[in-house]
Amino acid sequence: MSVRGATNVNDTITDLKSEERPAEFVEGLAKGLAVLESFDATHPEMTLSEVAHRLGLSPATARRSLITLQTLGYVGLKDKRFHLRPKVMTLSSAFYFSARIDEVIQPSLRELVSRFGDASSVATLDGDDVIYIAHYSVQRARRAAAVVGARYPACATSLGRVLLAGLSDEALDGYIANVRPQPLTSMTLTDTAKLREEVLAVRETGYSTTIDQLDYGITALAVPIRDLNGRTIAALNTSGYTGKVTPKSLVSERLPELREAASYIAHEISRYPVLQSIIRS
Numbered sequence: 001m002s003v004r005g006a007t008n009v010n011d012t013i014t015d016l017k018s019e020e021r022p023a024e025f026v027e028g029l030a031k032g033l034a035v036l037e038s039f040d041a042t043h044p045e046m047t048l049s050e051v052a053h054r055l056g057l058s059p060a061t062a063r064r065s066l067i068t069l070q071t072l073g074y075v076g077l078k079d080k081r082f083h084l085r086p087k088v089m090t091l092s093s094a095f096y097f098s099a100r101i102d103e104v105i106q107p108s109l110r111e112l113v114s115r116f117g118d119a120s121s122v123a124t125l126d127g128d129d130v131i132y133i134a135h136y137s138v139q140r141a142r143r144a145a146a147v148v149g150a151r152y153p154a155c156a157t158s159l160g161r162v163l164l165a166g167l168s169d170e171a172l173d174g175y176i177a178n179v180r181p182q183p184l185t186s187m188t189l190t191d192t193a194k195l196r197e198e199v200l201a202v203r204e205t206g207y208s209t210t211i212d213q214l215d216y217g218i219t220a221l222a223v224p225i226r227d228l229n230g231r232t233i234a235a236l237n238t239s240g241y242t243g244k245v246t247p248k249s250l251v252s253e254r255l256p257e258l259r260e261a262a263s264y265i266a267h268e269i270s271r272y273p274v275l276q277s278i279i280r281s
Contacts, residue, residue: 028065031057035065036074036088045083092149099275101134101148104268108236108261109136116254118240122225122265124233124279125163128179130154133234133279155181155195156188158208158222159235165202166224166232172199187212207255209247217242221250225262228270233279236262 038054039046046054052062066082069075073087096102109120119137123130129151154160164172181190189195202208207223222237238254269275 031055031061032065032068035062035069036084039084045078045081047081051082095133095278096148099133099278100272101275104272104275105134105265106136108265108268109134112136112238112254112257112261113138115257116238116240118238118245120236120238121159122234122236123157123159123163124235125154125160125167126151128154128175130157130160130163130235152214153181153184155179156184156210156213157237158210158213158220158239159237161199161202161208161210162222162224162235162237163232164199165208166226172196184214185212185216187216189213207251207258209250211247212242219245219247219250221247221254221258223255223258223262225266225269227266227276233269234265236265 034055035051035057038051043050043054048063048066049059051057051066052059055062057065066075066077070077070082074085076083076085105122109122112120113136117138119135121132121136122134123132125131130153131151132148135148152160154164164175167175176192176196179192179195181188181192181195183190189198198208207221209219209221211219218239219242220237220239222235224232225234225236227233236258238250238258240250269279
């Protein structure tokens with residue numbers, strides 16, 4: 001599930017613009033999904049009161065969601081502490097297989113990794129975060145996980161900066177005005193003015209490089225995946241261990257192949273209307 005900190009779900013629902021919250025909007029379902037997303041690496045199990053506090057819900061509301069999810073098999077309970085159950089994985093696997101990720105995107109990632117080693121991922125933008133929709137790696141070090149479904153602040157990843165560069169001027173202005181970057185490492189760029197400069201530079205070069213922005217030991221290079229109209233719909237990266245690779249070496253040794261792979265993935269996506277719709281939404 002999510003690796004980001006949970007937010008006050010009541011505030012999130014309240015802040016939805018009227019056009020984003022139709023009459024058929026089911027608030028109970030929204031809160032139930034927020035409960036699922038509240039479990040992460042630092043909160044693998046929680047009491048009812050901890051879930052309620054983490055999401056800004058009343059204990060009664062949190063209890064209703066947890067009991068419903070427990071009855072459906074998505075959440076377990078032991079010693080008054082709730083935890084996710086394996087059935088949760090069926091939600092992400094449904095996306096993975098219906099979008100034909102393994103058939104359309106994964107082969108290109110495997111080819112990049114077979115050529116360069118290290119790791120490669122594809123992600124899309126969701127609000128202020130990137131969500132990994134495909135990943136392949138031969139790396140074994142313990143660091144920020146780039147597993148399918150993981151989400152991280154867009155501003156702290158090469159993938160995210162490429163995706164931000166693909167936004168309209170108005171959307172980028174809105175993002176910069178509201179984002180509050182957190183110092184995930186001593187290298188994380190938290191100055192929004194400098195972040196804007198970095199994103200605009202990415203627009204010019206067509207790629208992004210980062211060093212230890214998200215976690216120590218990660219140096220990455222990313223490029224956009226564009227649809228037939230030139231719109232950035234996803235991003236593709238290659239990453240290695242800081243110290244073993246540098247931004248300069250990634251650009252000189254991997255950029256042409258990375259761009260070629262992004263072009264191929266874009267072509268493949270265009271052949272699958274369902275995947276197109278999923279990524280563009």
